[in-house]
Amino acid sequence: MTNRAWHLMSRPAGMPTMDDFALRDAPLPELQDGWVRVENKWLSVDPYMRGRMNDVKSYVPPFALGEPMQGGAVGKVVESRSPHFKEGETVFHMQGWREQAAGPAEQFNKVPPLPVEDHQWLGNLGLTGATAYFGLFRAAQAKEGDIVFVSAAAGAVGSAVVQIAKAKGMTVIGSAGGADKCAWVRELGADAALDYKSGPIVKLLTEAAQALGSGGIDVYFDNVGGDHLDAAFATARQNARFAICGMIEDYNTGSSHAFRYIMRIIAARIMLKGFIYTDYLPEMAEFYREMGGWIASGQVTSRETVRDGIEAAPQAFLDLFTGGNTGKMLVRL
Numbered sequence: 479m480t481n482r483a484w485h486l487m488s489r490p491a492g493m494p495t496m497d498d499f500a501l502r503d504a505p506l507p508e509l510q511d512g513w514v515r516v517e518n519k520w521l522s523v524d525p526y527m528r529g530r531m532n533d534v535k536s537y538v539p540p541f542a543l544g545e546p547m548q549g550g551a552v553g554k555v556v557e558s559r560s561p562h563f564k565e566g567e568t569v570f571h572m573q574g575w576r577e578q579a580a581g582p583a584e585q586f587n588k589v590p591p592l593p594v595e596d597h598q599w600l601g602n603l604g605l606t607g608a609t610a611y612f613g614l615f616r617a618a619q620a621k622e623g624d625i626v627f628v629s630a631a632a633g634a635v636g637s638a639v640v641q642i643a644k645a646k647g648m649t650v651i652g653s654a655g656g657a658d659k660c661a662w663v664r665e666l667g668a669d670a671a672l673d674y675k676s677g678p679i680v681k682l683l684t685e686a687a688q689a690l691g692s693g694g695i696d697v698y699f700d701n702v703g704g705d706h707l708d709a710a711f712a713t714a715r716q717n718a719r720f721a722i723c724g725m726i727e728d729y730n731t732g733s734s735h736a737f738r739y740i741m742r743i744i745a746a747r748i749m750l751k752g753f754i755y756t757d758y759l760p761e762m763a764e765f766y767r768e769m770g771g772w773i774a775s776g777q778v779t780s781r782e783t784v785r786d787g788i789e790a791a792p793q794a795f796l797d798l799f800t801g802g803n804t805g806k807m808l809v810r811l
């Protein structure tokens with residue numbers, strides 16, 4: 479039985495290239511008692527995977543050189559030697575970047591009984607949506623009436639943040655690269671959308687907050703870091719709360735920034751909270767209930783950028799760093 483998987487061949491310095499990856503056969507192990515075999519249907523590519531290409535200690539171990547890479551995936555059970563799974567069941571798991579997965583049943587999760595398409599378990603009902611939900615409501619403690627600024631607002635996490643913040647009665651300013659993405663962010667309900675490629679983000683954000691009559695922001699959901707974070711420092715109102723979710727601007731450069739407005743943390747009593755969505759796994763039932771409800775009512779919608787075939791996975795991943803996706807970037811097998 480063939481099973482092709484993307485292997486990490488070298489650790490990139492700067493932006494990765496196709497030479498860092500190789501698509502190779504990865505023979506599946508014999509199915510043992512208590513194991514299942516899954517045919518992957520959807521693979522997730524995510525910015526955090528760039529960090530796993532480096533040989534550094536972090537909240538997830540680095541990808542091993544010469545080995546198949548890992549990542550979120552949704553598939554169907556095609557063979558089961560576990561009493562907990564039947565053939566044909568849909569599961570999500572972390573053996574992505576490959577056509578098939580096999581392992582102990584504990585490594586696979588049945589999808590909750592909600593009437594959504596399978597790929598949603600990698601999007602608004604998966605890591606993406608959970609990051610948006612817990613980042614906004616737990617890390618940033620956002621509440622009705624807050625003025626929320628979110629960067630990468632036309633991306634997977636950002637587009638979910640825009641919609642759930644609106645669902646909870648907040649005013650939302652989103653930033654994204656380009657007029658088309660900004661138009662979509664407004665369609666999602668954002669009160670203002672800023673094209674950060676059209677001018678300095680600090681100027682755009684200051685003007686947007688003034689136009690909304692708030693003069694500043696109460697919450698910043700940071701997906702980008704750098705100048706966006708500095709702009710949020712500059713415009714923060716008293717007791718503003720920042721959810722530090724990601725800093726994609728620096729994933730390939732590793733560089734740090736001189737923050738011109740960082741001292742406003744003191745005067746404005748800003749709270750910064752870094753988080754990883756897994757911090758909140760015990761609260762997933764609440765997330766499924768809330769997000770499932772918003773999806774069913776149409777308050778939260780999604781858009782996907784879909785690439786077809788296992789061959790497409792590395793380029794799909796690389797395109798995250800040049801804004802090649804609107805909404806969630808997925809690979810369909």
Ligand code: NAP
Pocket residue numbers: 524525526605606609630631632633634635636653654655656659701702722723724725726727728753754755756798799800801802803804805806807
């Ligand atoms: P995404 O937003 O769907 O895709 C990445 C987007 O980032 C691109 O579409 C691009 O949009 C933007 N971008 C890329 N380089 C940029 C730059 N130099 N400056 C400004 N924008 C840039 O990806 P995602 O999966 O939703 O992840 C969003 C962020 O959340 C990432 O930082 C990720 O690491 C983080 N994250 C954190 C957690 C956690 O648990 N803490 C979990 C998931 C994701 P534009 O075209 O608009 O530039």
